[in-house]
Amino acid sequence: MPLQNDTKQQLTNALRARKALEDTYEAQFKILALFVSRLSLVCKGVDVELDNRLAKLRTELSRGTDLEKLLPFIEGTSESLKQLETKQHLEMQRVQKGLTQAGKLLQQQKGLPDQLRRSLRELLGKVEAPSATVHAFLPHLTDLTTLYQHALQAKQLLASENTDDDRYGHICRQISVELTNLLSELAFAEDSAVEMDNIRLSLLDKLPIDALLEACLKTISIIINSINSERQSAEQFLLKLNDALSSVQQSVVSSLTTSSELKQKMQVLNQQIEQQIEHLSGASEKATSLEQLKALVGDKLSAITGSLREKELLEQQERQSLLATLGDMERRLNQLETEASSFKKRISDQNFRSLQDALTEIPNRAAFDERYQLEIKRWQRYKKPLCVVLGDVDHFKNINDSYGHSAGDKTLKVIAKTLKNSLRETDFIARYGGEEFIILFPETSLSELTEPLNALREKIGKIPFKFKNVSVPITISFGGTQFDIKDTNRSAFDRADEALYEAKKAGRDKVILK
Numbered sequence: 203m204p205l206q207n208d209t210k211q212q213l214t215n216a217l218r219a220r221k222a223l224e225d226t227y228e229a230q231f232k233i234l235a236l237f238v239s240r241l242s243l244v245c246k247g248v249d250v251e252l253d254n255r256l257a258k259l260r261t262e263l264s265r266g267t268d269l270e271k272l273l274p275f276i277e278g279t280s281e282s283l284k285q286l287e288t289k290q291h292l293e294m295q296r297v298q299k300g301l302t303q304a305g306k307l308l309q310q311q312k313g314l315p316d317q318l319r320r321s322l323r324e325l326l327g328k329v330e331a332p333s334a335t336v337h338a339f340l341p342h343l344t345d346l347t348t349l350y351q352h353a354l355q356a357k358q359l360l361a362s363e364n365t366d367d368d369r370y371g372h373i374c375r376q377i378s379v380e381l382t383n384l385l386s387e388l389a390f391a392e393d394s395a396v397e398m399d400n401i402r403l404s405l406l407d408k409l410p411i412d413a414l415l416e417a418c419l420k421t422i423s424i425i426i427n428s429i430n431s432e433r434q435s436a437e438q439f440l441l442k443l444n445d446a447l448s449s450v451q452q453s454v455v456s457s458l459t460t461s462s463e464l465k466q467k468m469q470v471l472n473q474q475i476e477q478q479i480e481h482l483s484g485a486s487e488k489a490t491s492l493e494q495l496k497a498l499v500g501d502k503l504s505a506i507t508g509s510l511r512e513k514e515l516l517e518q519q520e521r522q523s524l525l526a527t528l529g530d531m532e533r534r535l536n537q538l539e540t541e542a543s544s545f546k547k548r549i550s551d552q553n554f555r556s557l558q559d560a561l562t563e564i565p566n567r568a569a570f571d572e573r574y575q576l577e578i579k580r581w582q583r584y585k586k587p588l589c590v591v592l593g594d595v596d597h598f599k600n601i602n603d604s605y606g607h608s609a610g611d612k613t614l615k616v617i618a619k620t621l622k623n624s625l626r627e628t629d630f631i632a633r634y635g636g637e638e639f640i641i642l643f644p645e646t647s648l649s650e651l652t653e654p655l656n657a658l659r660e661k662i663g664k665i666p667f668k669f670k671n672v673s674v675p676i677t678i679s680f681g682g683t684q685f686d687i688k689d690t691n692r693s694a695f696d697r698a699d700e701a702l703y704e705a706k707k708a709g710r711d712k713v714i715l716k
């Protein structure tokens with residue numbers, strides 16, 4: 203009996219446990235069903251077929267249908283989801299392509315404000331980055347729409363400006379910037395350099411189109427004059443070279459003629475001496491007495507001595523004429539050497555000046571372009587990191603406006619000097635234009651730049667500038683990047699430019715590295 207009771211108890215326990223398990227399972231199934239229903243409602247509207255399948259699944263779930271019977275519905279829905287995923291992937295590519303095309307089209311528009319161009323470039327970079335969902339493109343679409351709006355507004359503003367000055371204002375500014383860059387890349391002798399500097403200063407003001415055209419014409423005429431004077435001096439040098447060479451040729455010819463004449467005379471003398479000696483030996487054989495022989499030898503010897511003296515004289519004459527010719531040639535060649543070295547110095551001075559910014563005396567944009575190509579080649583070959591950094595003086599326009607252009611010029615000089623002196627010899631700094639500097643850091647990675655650039659930024663901020671007895675703190679912003687395997691020289695530069703733009707947007711006096 204006790205055994206029977208025991209079995210009964212065990213059975214009851216097992217039944218209770220099973221009931222509890224079933225209850226738990228039912229509760230979990232309900233939660234899951236609710237979750238799936240809610241999730242399916244969220245997906246509603248994405249795809250009709252998926253909507254239908256999910257609706258059926260929801261109905262079956264709400265009826266409490268068995269999991270086994272639900273399986274065909276779940277499989278059907280999974281299939282629809284898979285198809286939808288492929289569709290969405292294609293859709294994503296389509297949206298990405300569409301946004302890129304629209305952005306690039308906007309980029310091709312002329313006359314867009316610089317800031318808008320930078321934002322657009324930044325946006326295109328984001329659009330090209332891989333995305334997990336189509337939704338991720340929505341903010342980009344909003345941004346692009348805003349940029350389109352701004353571009354349209356800018357264009358409308360341009361079109362609505364009526365006066366000549368306003369209509370051409372934008373073009374004038376561009377010409378002005380290009381002309382300023384050109385001036386900094388041209389090397390001129392002192393007198394033209396002063397004229398050029400006056401033109402450069404005049405370009406800092408907002409010039410009306412006629413004044414700007416005049417500045418262009420003046421620049422062209424200075425360039426032509428300078429080319430002409432260079433051509434004349436080259437011509438003069440070539441004429442002198444020609445003169446010197448023909449006079450050397452003449453000397454050589456005349457010395458050759460003299461020497462051949464002397465040679466002939468010498469031959470005659472030699473023959474004469476030989477004959478005299480022959481005559482002497484013949485005559486001495488015929489001599490019958492010692493007295494006769496003595497007189498004969500005496501006569502002949504004095505004749506031979508005379509001929510030998512004459513020969514010596516001729517030889518001396520030849521030596522002297524040769525020495526005179528050589529002396530003359532040496533003098534001419536020395537003159538030529540002096541001319542050539544002064545010409546060479548002028549050319550090398552000119553080369554140096556054409557790569558140096560006249561105001562700040564640091565390398566100019568042309569020098570930068572040359573060095574940039576070289577450092578990129580080194581980077582490609584040796585695979586050592588290479589960074590490029592743009593620096594831009596903050597609110598520089600205010601300095602010009604408040605204290606005049608010469609104060610602005612002085613500021614640029616001091617900043618350029620400070621930057622140059624604070625860099626390593628292997629780094630390279632150039633004035634890129636206006637108040638913008640560009641620095642190349644070979645064999646340096648981006649992580650190694652934060653500290654020195656911040657130190658540089660702080661150093662500039664601490665320079666005690668004083669204009670009209672007012673202390674004026676001046677700051678600088680830096681944007682930099684490291685060369686990447688996919689980079690072109692333009693793309694790396696653009697990234698540094700974007701970083702600089704971010705530094706300006708973030709409040710200036712900042713270093714942003716991308």
Ligand SMILES: Nc1nc2c(ncn2[C@@H]2O[C@H](COP(=O)(O)OP(=O)(O)OP(=O)(O)O)[C@@H](O)[C@H]2O)c(=O)[nH]1
Binds near residue numbers: 406609635706
């Ligand atoms: N004195 C002087 N001024 C220059 C020279 N080159 C460019 N500038 C001036 O530099 C100013 C640059 O002004 P913006 O481009 O508006 O920039 P910013 O005032 O520095 O403002 P942010 O860069 O936005 O901080 C312009 O007023 C130019 O005329 C130069 O060689 N000498």
